[in-house]
Amino acid sequence: MTALVEKLVPDSIKKLIPYQSARRIARDMDKTENTIWLNANELETCCQYGERQDGANSHYHRYPDYLPTDLAVAYREYGAATLGCQSEIMAVRGADEAIDLLVRTFCQPGNDQILVCPPTYGMYEFCADSIGITTAVVPLTESFQLNLPEITKQLPDTSIVFLCSPNNPTGNVLHQQDVVTLLEATKQQALVVVDEAYIEFAPHTSVLHLMAQYPHLVVIRTLSKAFGLAAIRVGFLIADSSVMSYVARLVAPYPIADPSAEIALKALSASGVAQMKQQTTQLIAIRDEFIHAVSQLSIVDKIYPSSTNFVLIRFKGNDNFYQYLLDHGVVARSPAHEESVQGCVRISIGSAESMDTVLRVLQNY
Ligand SMILES: Cc1ncc(COP(=O)(O)O)c(C=O)c1O
Structure with missing residues (x-):
């Protein structure tokens, strides 16, 4: 595995000396009670803005942890307890930052390419485009599965294959056997990143257990979806230590703000996880009822099965x-730029009341 990582990482990253943030230095030091911390140009005492909250924010004058280990430990307990010790977890600012970090760590502009399988999440290609990295595009098959023969043709030039399962915007899960076939084919060649942003809606489909056998598999997770914490910007990168040691060189000095870490830790506690699971069960029931009702409408050509908190609907005709x-007060998403889903609309699943309203609007068409 180390050989593959060494092959993929550009020389410029190998030479990079990580920024020595104040907390990184502090972690290596022997901390005594009498130490006076004057190394980060912070204020030495805490400021209270607005109404007094009895010391709730008493540490906010200090920079946060440079890599919040308590968050990584909490996530391992929640979602990755069976992971081997070779795999590491890094808390990042949402799954989007994980994507960006992987592209910047393992691809060199003008030299390397990533591979994506649309229709899929747009950030993989966007991150590559933003720094001049080529994207090879191998569309999913008609049933939104991997086109393995076409992907294989592109592998010799590819550094990272980005997969999304359950996939956005199609809502389906990729066949795990196909992912395994791809992992076999990429062993000496490329990293395979599986974005599991929606995994709580189909937990049994995770590929995490494959990491022990395939250390070039990287998994991305987030608290933005089933946990309902999109605003705090917390996601996780799960990868072999050889991958992580290079990603850690590029990560921002203080990636997670303290208020975000505090909320994330509560969400990942036993009671937080129980609450998330209960919400998810309720949402799935609302989703399945909505799918059943919408599939009866004559204007609907197809409503695709979903393993997520959204549904993709194909309507008849060209309207x-x-x-x-939108004209009736419902903001959905039109993945019109993707050829294979033109004429489709993606609708997130909200409350039972919201979905009743959407249904009525469609019934009145
Ligand atoms: C597949 C997928 N990955 C990642 C993200 C971004 O997640 P985050 O909010 O954690 O950055 C999204 C958001 O829509 C998504 O659909």
């Missing part, structure tokens, strides 16, 4: 249903 919904 603009995205605009129709």
Whole structure:
């Protein structure tokens, strides 16, 4: 594995000396009670803005942990307890930062390419585009599964294959046997990143257990979806230590703000996880009822099965249903730029009341 990582990492990253943040230095030091911390140009005492909260924010004048280990430990307990010790977990600012870090760590502009399988999440290609890295595009098959023969042709030039399962915007899970076949084919060649942003809606489909056998597999997770914490910007990168040692060179000095870490720790506690699971069960029931009702409508060509908190609907004819919904106060998403899902609308699953409203609007078309 180390050989593959050494092959993929550009020389510029190998030479990079990580920024020595104040907390990184502090962690290596013997901390005594009498130490006076004057190394980070912070204020030495805490400021209270607005109403007094009895010391709730008493440590906010200090920079946060440079890599919040308590968050990584909490996530391992929640979602990755069976992971081997060779795999590491890093808390990052949402799954989007994990994608960006992987592209910047393992691809050199003008030299390397990533591979994506649309229709899928747009950030993989966007991150590559933003720094001049080529993207090879191998569309999913008609049933939104991997086109392995076409992917294989591209592998000799590819550094990272980005997969998304359950996939956005199609809502389906990739066949695990196909992921395994791809992992076999990429062993000496490329990293395979599986974005599991929606995994709590189909937990049994995770590929995490494959990491022990395939250390070039990297998994991305987030608290933005099932945990309902999109605003705090916390996600996780799970990878072999050889991958992580290079990613850690590029990560921002203080990636997670303290208020975000505090909320994330509560969400990952036993009671937080129980609450998330209960919410998820309720949401799945609302989703399945909505799918059943919408599939009865004559305007609907197809509503795709979903393992997520959204559904993809294909309407009959060429009418603009995205605009129709918008005109009636429902903001959905039109993945019109993706050829294979043109004419489709993606709708997130909200409360039972919201989904009843959407259904009524569609019934009145
Ligand atoms: C597949 C997928 N990955 C990642 C993200 C971004 O997640 P985060 O909010 O953790 O950055 C999204 C958000 O829509 C997504 O759909």
